[in-house]
Structure formats: C-alpha cells, structure tokens
Amino acid sequence: MQTSSWNVRGLVFSALFAALFILFSLITITPGLFPVPFTLQSFALMLTGGLLGARYGFYSIFVVVALTALGLPLLHGQGGLSLILGKSGGFIWMFPVAAFAIGWMSDRIKGKGPVSYILLFVTMELFGSLLLYVTGVPWLAHAAGFSISKAWMLGGYPFLLPDMVKAIAAAGVVLSLRQFVPKLAHSRLAR
Numbered sequence: 001m002q003t004s005s006w007n008v009r010g011l012v013f014s015a016l017f018a019a020l021f022i023l024f025s026l027i028t029i030t031p032g033l034f035p036v037p038f039t040l041q042s043f044a045l046m047l048t049g050g051l052l053g054a055r056y057g058f059y060s061i062f063v064v065v066a067l068t069a070l071g072l073p074l075l076h077g078q079g080g081l082s083l084i085l086g087k088s089g090g091f092i093w094m095f096p097v098a099a100f101a102i103g104w105m106s107d108r109i110k111g112k113g114p115v116s117y118i119l120l121f122v123t124m125e126l127f128g129s130l131l132l133y134v135t136g137v138p139w140l141a142h143a144a145g146f147s148i149s150k151a152w153m154l155g156g157y158p159f160l161l162p163d164m165v166k167a168i169a170a171a172g173v174v175l176s177l178r179q180f181v182p183k184l185a186h187s188r189l190a191r
Helices: 008-026 041-070 088-107 114-146 148-155 157-177
Strands: none
Touching: 008 041, 041 088, 041 114, 088 114, 088 148, 114 148, 114 157, 148 157
C-alpha cells in the first residue's frame, strides 16, 4: 500500500522522461528563414504526457523548464532567462501545461483499437501542438517585434505539418507502450 501521493517509481520515470525531453531538444534544425527551431521536444512532450499521465508528466517537464530558467543549459544546449524570455519562450512556458493536458486526456482514453488511436492523435495534436501556439506565437510577435500575422508565418504555419507527423507517431507509440509503463497511480489526481 502506498502511503505517499508520490512514489519512487513515478519520480524515476519523471526523471527519465525529463532526460528524453532534454535529449530531443538537442535534435535541432534551425532553418535560416525561421526564428524558432524545428526540434523533437514536442514529440518527447507528447510521449511524456501520454505515458506518465497528468501529474508526473507535468512535473517531469516543469522541472526541466524551471532548471533551464535558472541557467542550466538543458533546452537546445542553452539555459537562462534569456532563453525563457526569448523568441521561443512562449512555447517553452506552455510545455508543462501541455504535458498535464495530454496526460489528463490520455488517461481517459481506454482500449487499443482504431478509435483509441484517433482519440490519442487528436489529444496529441490539440495539446501537444496547437496549445503551444496559444502563448508561443503571440510571445514570438512580442519578442521579435513582429505582427501576429508575421509571427504565424515564421513561427506557426511552418510547424503545423511537422507537429501533425509528431502527433501521429506519438499516438502510435503511446498506444503501443502504455501497457508496459507501470501504473504510476492512475488515480493520480484523486490523491
């Protein structure tokens, strides 16, 4: 019987997925045309929320963002407030919230069939991609001195298709692997 709302297994998996998130942020393509780099960190974010659930998914990503803000070079090999307040800062702030939303929704999707896959894909796309644009694009416009339409042209539209591909892949991975990830406390929020 678990006496704490935290458990060692959950903390270990949170640390492992935080490391995956950091690693995937290092896989970066920075085309000269766009002020925001293409990375795989949103894919790691989708996996984290989908496999760890709302609580541990949130904390896994939140710790990385907080440590990055304190100066550790964890995202794209960079750190500090200049990154958090820079052009891609609006996306970064939303990462923990997106992990929470993905985890919360994916915990409610049961089964292994095509309907479950489609629901997971929609969850990944809505919360692992589109939700990030809610703060990301306006902050890009502010930080770079762009209009909102220019921010969408440079930091939104070019990423929609790659993000959809990541959501397709993440839904498949989560659906395939979630039976192997230990139940970290599927009543995560009930405690």
